[in-house]
Amino acid sequence: xxxxxxxxxxxxxxxxxxxxxxxxxxxxxxxxxxxxxxxxxxxxxxxxxxxxxxxxxxxxxxxxxxxxxxxxxxxxxxxxxxxxxxxxxxxxxxxxxxxxxxxxxxxxxxxxxxxxxxxxxxxxxxxxxxxxxxxxxxxxxxxxxxxxxxxxxxxxxxxxxxxxxxxxxxxxxxxxxxxxxxxxxxxxxxxxxxxxxxxxxxxxx
Numbered sequence: 189x190x191x192x193x194x195x196x197x198x199x200x201x202x203x204x205x206x207x208x209x210x211x212x213x214x215x216x217x218x219x220x221x222x223x224x225x226x227x228x229x230x231x232x233x234x235x236x237x238x239x240x241x242x243x244x245x246x247x248x249x250x251x252x253x254x255x256x257x258x259x260x261x262x263x264x265x266x267x268x269x270x271x272x273x274x275x276x277x278x279x280x281x282x283x284x285x286x287x288x289x290x291x292x293x294x295x296x297x298x299x300x301x302x303x304x305x306x307x308x309x310x311x312x313x314x315x316x317x318x319x320x321x322x323x324x325x326x327x328x329x330x331x332x333x334x335x336x337x338x339x340x341x342x343x344x345x346x347x348x349x350x351x352x353x354x355x356x357x358x359x360x361x362x363x364x365x366x367x368x369x370x371x372x373x374x375x376x377x378x379x380x381x382x383x384x385x386x387x388x389x390x391x392x393x
Contacts (some may be wrong), residue, residue: 194293209358218353225318225345226311231320233338234309236265240336244326250274250334254291255281271337272326273299294337298323302335316350318342341391 243258244250255272257282272281272296283290298308302323311320319341326334 198331206363210364214353214356214360217356218349221349221352225349226313226320227317229311229320229340229342230309230322230347233267233320233340234250234307235255236267237322237336237338238325239265240270240338241324241326242335244272244336245328247270247326249332249391251328254333267338268341269338269339271299273303275303275332275336276336277303277335294316296321296323296337299335299337302337303332305332313346313349317341317346 199310206298208299216247219297220345240259244255247254247258250272251274258271259270265282271289271294273277273279277293277295277299279292279294282290298310298321301308302325305325305327307322307324309320309322311318313319319339321337321339323335324331326336
């Protein structure tokens with residue numbers, strides 16, 4: 189019985205190790221993939237913002253008219269929304285066609301940081317989509333005269349990540365089911381062998 193007990197403990201330890209491996213397999217690749225997507229979006233979005241800032245940096249003062257004129261020279265980057273504000277945070281340019289915010293004040297955290305002279309970026313993965321935001325100051329003769337803000341809503345990359353997650357879950361479920369079944373068979377065989385051995389000992393004894 190002692191030998192059977194040791195074998196059962198070994199089997200349970202084996203199950204725990206497999207469980208730990210499955211948990212790692214379902215978390216680490218997803219975290220790494222998400223971080224890679226975020227870094228890629230940061231590089232792309234900040235590069236696009238930098239191009240827009242360059243197009244505006246030659247203006248002594250930002251207004252709705254000269255900003256709109258300067259932005260026509262910037263190629264379409266496929267960004268979901270672009271805002272340009274003056275030094276006070278008032279929105280002078282908005283790519284949103286309906287319910288635009290021109291004339292209002294853009295008090296997004298990224299815009300506030302940009303108006304203080306800092307580059308800003310933030311991204312999150314929620315509700316099946318990546319939401320990325322970047323902003324940079326527009327500077328003329330060492331003075332911040334405005335800010336450029338870009339927002340990107342990406343479902344495609346999020347779908348790929350969710351598909352990866354589902355595939356890993358399916359594989360893990362299949363592996364876990366196989367390990368549990370194998371462990372049950374082994375434990376059942378061990379207990380059957382122990383009972384048979386005791387019965388033989390009693391008969392022969």
